[in-house]
Amino acid sequence: MIMAFSTGSVGHPIAAILLLGLAVTASAQLSATFYDASCPSALATIKSAVTAAVNNEPRMGASLLRLHFHDCFVQGCDASVLLNDTASFTGEQTAFPNRNSIRGLNVIDNVKAQVEAVCAQTVSCADILTVAARDSIVALGGPSYTVPLGRRDSTTASLSEANRDLPPPNSDLADLVGNFSRKGLSVTDMVALSGAHTIGQAACLNFRSRIYGDSNIAPAYAASLQANCPQSAPNGDGTLAPLDVSTPNSFDNAYYSNLLSQQGLLHSDQQLFNGGSTDALVNTYSSNAAQFSSDFAAAMVNMGNIGVLTGAQGEIRLNCGKVN
Structure with a gap:
């Protein structure tokens, strides 16, 4: 996400x-x-x-x-x-x-x-x-x-x-908190919504700097990613890797367990568990799938609800790709 x-x-x-x-x-x-x-x-x-x-x-x-x-x-x-x-x-x-x-x-x-x-x-x-x-x-x-x-x-x-x-995928924790706050979303919303990365993939372009530059990444995990994402751009820019290395096609709480093991794919992912204010919430979600599901749904x-148009505002498009 x-x-x-x-x-x-x-x-x-x-x-x-x-x-x-x-x-x-x-x-x-x-x-x-x-x-x-x-x-x-x-x-x-x-x-x-x-x-x-x-x-x-x-x-x-x-x-x-x-x-x-x-x-x-x-x-x-x-x-x-x-x-x-x-x-x-x-x-x-x-x-x-x-x-x-x-x-x-x-x-x-x-x-x-x-x-x-x-x-x-x-x-x-x-x-x-x-x-x-x-x-x-x-x-x-x-x-x-x-x-x-x-x-x-x-x-x-x-x-x-x-x-x-x-x-961006290279956001630090303070950047993420501020970005979500400006949209009216809480820190809990931000950490829960980040759990959407329990599914999907990201391109090498978005995680190259992490796997070659971050210190808070499991060495074996970084090495496995480096095999298909060379340090010299643009080689491998479009190569994909799962955001959740454990269960990439299942919507579960494994994303947070990965963070505990320093296996967040993006820099912004690992920022949620890096000695900061959101560590406790990541710990909770990693061990309590029901709490994650509840908080994710609320988030x-x-x-x-952000900035929605209602009533006579906007229109109902006949074709989603163009205005009426």
């Missing part, structure tokens, strides 16, 4: 308070029963399509979860990341954190087409992306949770914000 470029600035405190107030008001308008009358088959349709995609390629579950994260941290959870570039419009997909690594757009397009077939222009792409992330987690053995619904789709995207606000709901 934390595979991005740079952190943002704190901004004006009064503006931040006003924005937080708007976000709270908007999220309060979301409801788990939002489509019960207008599109009662929406959730079942999304779940069926997502489960099929993940069963076909387990890695897709991590890609859809990452897509949701990269959406919510830029302009809020408004499906802005799904907007394709045009001759007159540049979206977020070519931002450094997304370039050559964003996946799952075709799956979301397929889900949207199936939902449109049963309920025309009723279910937003932002809600589809949020539900798809939850259904991906469940398909890989993770916890289920209730998703508040009623998001609307943006008519804009922000390349600059994508480059600024998504935390996903919190993240899904």
